[in-house]
Amino acid sequence: MNIVVPVKLVPDLVEELTIDASGAALDTMWLRLIINEFDDHATEQAILLKERSGGQVTIITPNAEGVDDMLFAASARGADRLIKLVGDFENGVNNHALARTLATTIKDLQPDLVLTGVQAHNDLDGSLGPLLAEYLGMPYTGYVSGVIVNGDKAIVRKEFPGGLIAELELKLPAVLGIQAAEQPPRYVAISKVRQAMKTATLEEMDAPGLNPDGGPTIGRMFQPEAAEKAEMISGNADVVADRLIGIFKELGVL
Amino acid sequence: MNQDIFVIIEHLRGQVADISYVMLAAAHELAQNTGGKVEAVLLGQNVQGLAGNLAADQVLSVEHPALADFTSDAYIKAVAGLTVEHQPRAVLFGHTSVGMDVASGLSAHLGLPLVGSVRYFESGGKFVSQICGGKIMAEGELPAPTALITLVPGGYKPEQGQSAQPPQVTQVAAPALDGLRVTLKQYIEPEAGDVDIAKEPLLIAVGRGIQTQDNISLADDLAQALGGVVCASRPVVDQGWLPTSRLVGKSGKAVKPKVYLAIGISGAPEHAEAITGSNVIVAINTDAAAPIFNIAKYGTITDLFDLVPVLTDKVREAKGG
Numbered sequence: 001m002n003i004v005v006p007v008k009l010v011p012d013l014v015e016e017l018t019i020d021a022s023g024a025a026l027d028t029m030w031l032r033l034i035i036n037e038f039d040d041h042a043t044e045q046a047i048l049l050k051e052r053s054g055g056q057v058t059i060i061t062p063n064a065e066g067v068d069d070m071l072f073a074a075s076a077r078g079a080d081r082l083i084k085l086v087g088d089f090e091n092g093v094n095n096h097a098l099a100r101t102l103a104t105t106i107k108d109l110q111p112d113l114v115l116t117g118v119q120a121h122n123d124l125d126g127s128l129g130p131l132l133a134e135y136l137g138m139p140y141t142g143y144v145s146g147v148i149v150n151g152d153k154a155i156v157r158k159e160f161p162g163g164l165i166a167e168l169e170l171k172l173p174a175v176l177g178i179q180a181a182e183q184p185p186r187y188v189a190i191s192k193v194r195q196a197m198k199t200a201t202l203e204e205m206d207a208p209g210l211n212p213d214g215g216p217t218i219g220r221m222f223q224p225e226a227a228e229k230a231e232m233i234s235g236n237a238d239v240v241a242d243r244l245i246g247i248f249k250e251l252g253v254l
Numbered sequence: 255m256n257q258d259i260f261v262i263i264e265h266l267r268g269q270v271a272d273i274s275y276v277m278l279a280a281a282h283e284l285a286q287n288t289g290g291k292v293e294a295v296l297l298g299q300n301v302q303g304l305a306g307n308l309a310a311d312q313v314l315s316v317e318h319p320a321l322a323d324f325t326s327d328a329y330i331k332a333v334a335g336l337t338v339e340h341q342p343r344a345v346l347f348g349h350t351s352v353g354m355d356v357a358s359g360l361s362a363h364l365g366l367p368l369v370g371s372v373r374y375f376e377s378g379g380k381f382v383s384q385i386c387g388g389k390i391m392a393e394g395e396l397p398a399p400t401a402l403i404t405l406v407p408g409g410y411k412p413e414q415g416q417s418a419q420p421p422q423v424t425q426v427a428a429p430a431l432d433g434l435r436v437t438l439k440q441y442i443e444p445e446a447g448d449v450d451i452a453k454e455p456l457l458i459a460v461g462r463g464i465q466t467q468d469n470i471s472l473a474d475d476l477a478q479a480l481g482g483v484v485c486a487s488r489p490v491v492d493q494g495w496l497p498t499s500r501l502v503g504k505s506g507k508a509v510k511p512k513v514y515l516a517i518g519i520s521g522a523p524e525h526a527e528a529i530t531g532s533n534v535i536v537a538i539n540t541d542a543a544a545p546i547f548n549i550a551k552y553g554t555i556t557d558l559f560d561l562v563p564v565l566t567d568k569v570r571e572a573k574g575g
Contacts, residue, residue, distance in 0.1 A: 013387045013520070016543065026390070041492075099362070119354065121387050121522070126358030126368040126404065130326070134362035139435035140326050143351040143505070155439065159505040160266055160351050163444030163498060168325065171435040177355075179505065184493045214361050216369045216381070216401075220393045224384070226548035230537060233552060237560040241568045244536065247552055251534055253456050253480065253513050254572055 001055030001149060003046045004111040006102050006128065007074070009033035009064050010120050017223075024218045026122075028092075033066050038117025044181035045147060046115050047078040053149060056080045058109060062089045062098060068202060069193070075200040076192040077185075082200060087207035094215035095123060099131035101207040106136060111173055113154065118142045118177035125215030129177035139170050142177030257290030260345040262297070262333060263308065264352045266324070267441070270304050273348035277405050278309045278415030280375060281346055284396075287379035288343045294421065297321045297332050302423060309417035318428035325436040326355035334363055335429035342400055349404035351505070357404045367397035371523075374409030384408075387522040388545035407527045447499020449483050455512040456482035457532075459502060461525075462489040463518020463539060463558060470495055472562045473517060479569040485509070487525045503528045517558050521546025538562070 011017060012032040020027040046057045058081040059074045061067050071082040085101065106114060114136070119127040133140035145165075146157035154174055158166045170176075233243045248254035259281040264271040274294075281292045294310035296302075299322035305313045314336065320328045333356060337345060345360075347353030349371055361368035373384040373391070383392045384406055451457060458477040464470060470484070477484045485500045485507075502509050504524040510531030517538045519525060526549055529535060537550035538558050547553045554561070 011386065013389060014541065017386055017389055019390075024392075026386075037489075095358075096361070096368075122385050123370050124383055124385060124392055126361055126370045126402075127354055128358075130355060130358035131362045134359045140355065140359060141436060142326075142355045157442070158351065161271065161504060162508075163501070163506055164266070165442040165444075166323070167439040167442060169437050169439055174435070180488075180492045214365070214367050216367060216394045216397050218392045218394045219380070222391050222393070223389065224391050224545070224548065230535075230547040230550040230553035232547070233554040233556075235556070237556055237564040240554045240556045240561055241565040244552075244554075244565055245568050245572055247536065248480070248513070248569070249572075251513055253482075254569065 001049065001053060001113065002109070002111045003049060003055060003113045003115060004058045004060060004106050004109050005039070005042050005046045006106070006114065006116045006132065007039040007043060007059055007061045007070070008036055008098070008120060009066060009070065010036045010122050013121065019221045023220055025221065033064060035070050036117050036120040038119060038178060040185045041181040042115040042117050042178040043074055043077065043079065044183065044185040045178050048182055049113070049147060049149060050078065058083060060085065060102065060105065062087070062093060062207065064089060071202060072196040072200060073188060073193050075196040076188040081203070083203045083205055085207040086204050088210055093210055094125045094212045095128045095131055096125055096214035097210040097212040099128055099135055100211055102132055103135035105205055105207070106132070113149070113172065114138070114175040115178055116175070118144070118179045124218065127177060129175050133175035136175065138173050138175050140175045140177065141168055141170060143179045144176045145180040146182055147176060256341060256343065257288035258340065258342045259285045259288065259290055259292050260336070260340070260342045261292065261294050261310065262345065262347050262353065262356070263294050263304070264348045264350060265298065265301065265304055268304070270308070271348065271350070272412045273350055273405070273407055274308070275412035275415030276407050276410045277346045277348060279410035280405055282309065284344060284375045284379065287375070287377070290343055293342070295333070295336060297329060305423050306420050307416045307418070308421055309415045310421045313421050313423045314426050315423050316426050316428050318431055320431040320434060321428065323438040324352055325434065325438060326359060327434045327436040328431050329356045330359045330363060331429055331431055333360055336426065337364060337366070337400060344396065344401040344403055346403045346405055349406045353404050357402050361402050366400050366402055368402040369394070369397065370404045372403050372405050384523060387520060388526065389543065406523055408523070408530070445497065445499045447497060451483060451485045451500060451502065452507045452509055454483045454509070456480060457485050457509060457511045457514050458482045459485045459487065459514060459516050459519055460490055461487040461516065461519030464490065467493070467495045472558070476562055476566045476569065479566050479573065487519050516546055516550065517562065519546055520544045521549060
């Protein structure tokens with residue numbers, strides 16, 4: 001089983017986001033990047049499949065600040081091959097361009113399964129998985145939270161609203177958009193990541209001529225203004241708790 | 255190319271999803287700008303009965319056994335056929351488990367532009383998308399010639415997309431749907447769980463901010479003191495700290511309690527859409543920019559680890575215990 005996992009970094013939403021001087025993009029100066037959490041789940045699902053039935057897991061990602069650490073962490077968790085795409089990724093790249101360039105590289109890797117996050121919080125031109133599937137000529141299913149491989153087929157659990165699950169069968173090779181791995185992404189000790197830095201190899205591959213056709217042009221970005229923002233209660237825990245008690249009483253739940 | 259707006263109606267096991275009505279409302283806003291008609295596209299098998307209250311100028315119904323249950327493969331082929339033939343100005347999909355599987359694939363398949371996470375259209379026809387967990391809005395001109403759109407809920411009310419007047423239904427022949435690579439095996443019903451959070455009047459919800467499984471007990475204690483039930487956002491359930499039956503959000507339950515106390519929940523769109531039916535939302539989160547404060551009535555940035563134990567004590571006192 002040859003599994004390829006395309007992964008990307010996204011802005012950490014815990015940090016403050018600001019808009020740059022152009023008014024149409026995020027200010028990247030202070031932006032802290034972390035792995036897209038759904039890609040983290042896709043990585044975990046790939047490693048679980050490998051542990052269950054053998055095979056090789058390849059992580060592939062466009063170059064950005066911090067990707068080396070992310071790749072070494074994936075290696076420490078059990079990934080076998082680490083590929084860094086080198087190209088004009090500095091100012092960000094949309095999913096259409098990323099999918100086109102990934103498709104070229106992934107075709108040569110001849111995967112049985114491609115697992116990627118079902119979405120990223122900064123996707124503006126759709127999610128990566130279905131684009132990639134189409135460029136690779138493979139079937140796709142997203143919102144997946146469970147995968148079993150059976151010969152040349154994958155049986156997947158797809159989530160619908162309200163907790164309903166559809167069990168679908170896909171012919172391999174296929175692309176899956178992972179919502180959640182069957183187990184939470186495993187923790188690895190820093191010492192193991194350090195060890196991976198010494199032993200694992202980062203392969204660099206060229207990704208020339210990025211083509212973003214198919215994504216929208218953004219004219220303006222802004223922070224949403226609530227029609228009615230919450231009434232904020234300030235003070236120490238004691239003061240806030242007293243006010244909340246008052247609110248609970250007003251609302252008739254206490 | 256014409257100026258019509260297509261809406262791909264989302265339905266599951268005989269029920270039209272609310273997002274379909276939200277899309278119809280958005281389509282009317284957009285059609286006013288383009289001067290075209292709103293056409294609802296109903297894919298399935300024996301689904302004419304679902305057309306009744308769709309607020310559309312026309313319903314295009316495509317019936318085929320391969321469309322009886324949703325698969326991306328069959329849907330992409332069916333929508334591609336209609337899009338190439340009619341060349342509408344825009345095609346709207348839900349930003350959902352159904353719509354997202356189809357829209358991106360169709361964009362690559364037909365070479366048409368796609369805009370994701372659109373929340374509303376401006377009167378001039380520009381789209382406004384909601385990204386970064388609801389913290390950033392992105393605005394732009396509707397791309398040409400046919401814009402594929404995935405729409406998130408929140409910008410329009412479902413009632414705006416419903417009509418008492420049944421629309422005209424036109425049957426359209428399905429394209430060849432062979433060589434399909436995705437098939438449905440079965441549906442698995444949701445876990446019942448010990449309580450139905452959709453019916454509970456007082457919910458104590460925990461999110462990523464709770465940090466560890468042990469800390470869930472803080473919420474348990476408060477819930478027990480108040481007589482409420484503990485539920486959670488996705489990260490907590492993915493960690494296995496609470497069962498799926500307690501999940502509030504896109505793949506979980508939509509809730510409508512009298513009071514929803516959100517502890518350490520940022521209020522990302524996938525969660526926010528499922529709690530807007532709450533009577534009053536009270537939010538505890540140290541991030542003053544968390545989108546939860548845009549939908550909460552009361553909020554505080556006091557640290558939950560300081561506040562919740564004190565609050566629990568005071569609730570017990572108030573109850574005379």
